[in-house]
Amino acid sequence: MSDTAETRYDAVVVGAGxxxxxxxxxxxESGFSARVFEAGTDVGGTWYWNRYPxxxxxxxxxxxxxxxxxxxxxxxEWTERFAGQPEILRYIEHxxxxxxxRRDITFETRVLKAAFDEAACHWxxxxxxxxxxxxxxLVMATGCLSSANLPEFEGRDSFLGETYHTGRWxxxxxxxxxxxxxxxxxxxxxxxxxxxxxxxxxxxxxxxxTPNYSVPARNGPLDPDYxxxxxxxxxxxxxxxxxxxxxxxxxGLGRNDVSALADGPxxxxxxFAERWEHGGFGFLGAYNDxxxxxxxxxxxxxxxxxxxxxxxxxxxxxxxxxxxxxIGCKRICLxxxxxxxxxxxxxxxxxxxTHPIERITSAGVMVNVMNPETGxxxxxxxxxxxxxxxxxxxxxMTGAVxxxxxxxxxxxxxxxxxxAGPRTYLGLGTAGFPNLFMITGxxxxxxxxxxxxxIEQHVDWIGDCLEYLRREKLxxxxxxxxxQDAWVEHVNSVADKTLMPTCNSWYLGRNIxxxxxxxxxxxxFPPYAEKCAEVAANGYEGFVLR
Numbered sequence: 001m002s003d004t005a006e007t008r009y010d011a012v013v014v015g016a017g018x019x020x021x022x023x024x025x026x027x028x029e030s031g032f033s034a035r036v037f038e039a040g041t042d043v044g045g046t047w048y049w050n051r052y053p054x055x056x057x058x059x060x061x062x063x064x065x066x067x068x069x070x071x072x073x074x075x076x077e078w079t080e081r082f083a084g085q086p087e088i089l090r091y092i093e094h095x096x097x098x099x100x101x102r103r104d105i106t107f108e109t110r111v112l113k114a115a116f117d118e119a120a121c122h123w124x125x126x127x128x129x130x131x132x133x134x135x136x137x138l139v140m141a142t143g144c145l146s147s148a149n150l151p152e153f154e155g156r157d158s159f160l161g162e163t164y165h166t167g168r169w170x171x172x173x174x175x176x177x178x179x180x181x182x183x184x185x186x187x188x189x190x191x192x193x194x195x196x197x198x199x200x201x202x203x204x205x206x207x208x209x210t211p212n213y214s215v216p217a218r219n220g221p222l223d224p225d226y227x228x229x230x231x232x233x234x235x236x237x238x239x240x241x242x243x244x245x246x247x248x249x250x251x252g253l254g255r256n257d258v259s260a261l262a263d264g265p266x267x268x269x270x271x272f273a274e275r276w277e278h279g280g281f282g283f284l285g286a287y288n289d290x291x292x293x294x295x296x297x298x299x300x301x302x303x304x305x306x307x308x309x310x311x312x313x314x315x316x317x318x319x320x321x322x323x324x325x326x327i328g329c330k331r332i333c334l335x336x337x338x339x340x341x342x343x344x345x346x347x348x349x350x351x352x353x354t355h356p357i358e359r360i361t362s363a364g365v366m367v368n369v370m371n372p373e374t375g376x377x378x379x380x381x382x383x384x385x386x387x388x389x390x391x392x393x394x395x396x397m398t399g400a401v402x403x404x405x406x407x408x409x410x411x412x413x414x415x416x417x418x419x420a421g422p423r424t425y426l427g428l429g430t431a432g433f434p435n436l437f438m439i440t441g442x443x444x445x446x447x448x449x450x451x452x453x454x455i456e457q458h459v460d461w462i463g464d465c466l467e468y469l470r471r472e473k474l475x476x477x478x479x480x481x482x483x484q485d486a487w488v489e490h491v492n493s494v495a496d497k498t499l500m501p502t503c504n505s506w507y508l509g510r511n512i513x514x515x516x517x518x519x520x521x522x523x524x525f526p527p528y529a530e531k532c533a534e535v536a537a538n539g540y541e542g543f544v545l546r
Contacts, residue, residue: 022455249282355370424443424484435477
């Protein structure tokens with residue numbers, strides 16, 4: 001859909017990824033008029049933009065999928081335990097086709113501005129195509145990891161070779177054959193991409209700021225018997241998943257409700273080894289206090305560090321790859337032969353402790369050479385490269401929302417309201433911004449869960465809320481400042497009871513210079529969903545309805 005005579009809608013949705021598509025479907029099913037604006041040329045969101053080599057989901061495919069339509073669940077056939085980006089994108093495209101969603105989506109169009117008209121009680125929305133539309137509700141389905149972060153390295157634009165960002169990968173195949181490649185970053189996308197780029201390129205230099213914990217994915221083809229078993233009881237399977245602490249894993253190894261310190265070293269080793277061999281996020285379910293007790297956490301961290309030392313042949317390289325912080329305070333990574341890659345003769349690891357990046361040059365990357373014992377600079381070294389891959393992550397959770405010029409009551413802007421960090425009620429709405437909804441916004445579990453479970457829970461809540469407003473002939477719903485303040489305090493108090501705020505992670509925005517340092521997601525999924533249901537059942541307690 002590119003042109004429409006209609007300019008007024010019940011709702012405008014920004015983004016056509018997994019959240020935007022389900023929101024559109026739900027709005028239609030409820031009889032609301034809706035329009036979606038999407039910057040890309042097609043649907044997919046995260047899985048449209050992130051096409052880097054090795055891009056893969058870290059939630060098992062039988063769980064990382066919609067549950068709202070039983071026929072859809074039964075007809076789609078996943079091929080791998082952890083689906084790759086091409087397969088996930090095909091699935092999302094299938095959903096768009098199956099429910100004829102594209103006819104209400106305007107592609108290649110960014111929403112630039114949205115202002116709430118207090119007299120008319122609607123949002124006025126402007127796009128980069130010069131179009132202005134009005135909507136009673138504005139739904140931000142912009143995703144938590146969609147605003148690519150490209151650090152301001154000195155000389156970044158002077159490089160004469162090819163540059164790529166993992167979060168904005170070209171749609172055409174990138175051939176690294178015979179090329180000298182540098183990759184900056186060792187987070188999740190880099191850990192997936194590095195083994196593949198290393199195998200294709202003449203030489204790969206990895207520039208690491210901080211090492212990351214990673215456990216094997218143990219990916220492979222899905223067992224047909226397992227698929228049949230899940231599909232035979234898919235509704236029950238989904239119910240069980242929604243009761244799990246992170247919205248997934250009901251058929252995994254389960255969570256061991258015992259302290260890591262209650263077992264002896266041999267028993268602990270065996271329990272960690274079992275989960276290491278099984279693969280996936282279940283590793284952190286080995287004990288119940290790994291994210292609450294530093295001594296308990298250290299037992300898991302030690303196990304992973306020993307696996308790194310067992311795998312990487314060069315002891316010095318192995319030590320550079322061993323993190324010294326809490327395991328799980330950053331999102332743990334899943335890999336396929338990541339650490340083994342450093343045994344290749346064409347791979348070099350340069351860590352920031354001994355070789356920090358000084359600047360980018362026309363021919364590559366200049367690093368300072370530091371004495372590891374004194375910390376003093378001993379010289380400089382230029383790494384000549386044909387390509388640079390920036391695996392530098394995202395302005396997470398708030399970047400995409402704040403990229404739109406949003407103003408609410410009295411013309412107050414969202415950046416002003418969030419100047420000390422994002423402030424929401426339930427991660428769904430913000431005081432002073434009536435009828436503005438965020439799907440998996442800051443202050444909700446979002447990135448600490450199976451995102452599809454979190455998306456469906458939010459979309460259903462928003463859909464029910466809009467139906468309630470229509471039924472009760474109400475014009476607006478808006479979080480109260482008191483409820484919002486109490487919720488922000490709750491989110492932070494829950495986080496402070498854990499080890500999760502102890503790292504320089506994107507959960508706190510520490511990867512973005514100048515970003516307020518607050519823990520953005522809420523820890524604890526099933527209780528959160530119960531709270532949202534309770535708020536709605538009590539007539540949208542904590543909101544003002546007019």
